[in-house]
Amino acid sequence: MNSIKQFSYNPREDELEKASNSYLMSLIAIMVGLPLPIINLIGTFIFFLGNIKGTYFVRWHCIQALISQVFLLCINFISVSWTLSIIFSTNTITNNYISYVLSAIIVNIIEFIATIHSMVKVRNGYHVEWWFFGKLTHYLCKS
DSSP states (O other), rough: OEEEEEEOOOOHHHHHHHHHHHHHHHHHHHHHHHOOHHHHHHHHHHHHHHHTTTHHHHHHHHHHHHHHHHHHHHHHHHHHHHHHHHSSSSSOOOHHHHHHHHHHHHHHHHHHHHHHHHHHHTTTOOOETTTHHHHHHHHHOOO
């Protein structure tokens, strides 16, 4: 899911902490706003805004964490809205619904584990690029 490499320069201790905290913020937001998928995105976005003028290393990791939350928002929004439509209307539980919800749970678990892994590795001075999100982050984050 991700590749680990050294960054082009050695980030300072405060940069490592802030970059690592961008992943920590998304984990805290997940725990606080689990039933409401938008809470994760809002918390990560606020942290990004607080570090928008930070160093490239910090901004890069804030953007990667933010992009992963946008991806999860889309997946979780569909799950929540589909579930609410079943609860509050005449829709029934189908195999498609069960398959989608199980897939969404698996994606959330993988993202949760990858976020913890990235948080630890970044704090130890490694640059972690997630598959797909890393390339998109390079495109969005200018030095």
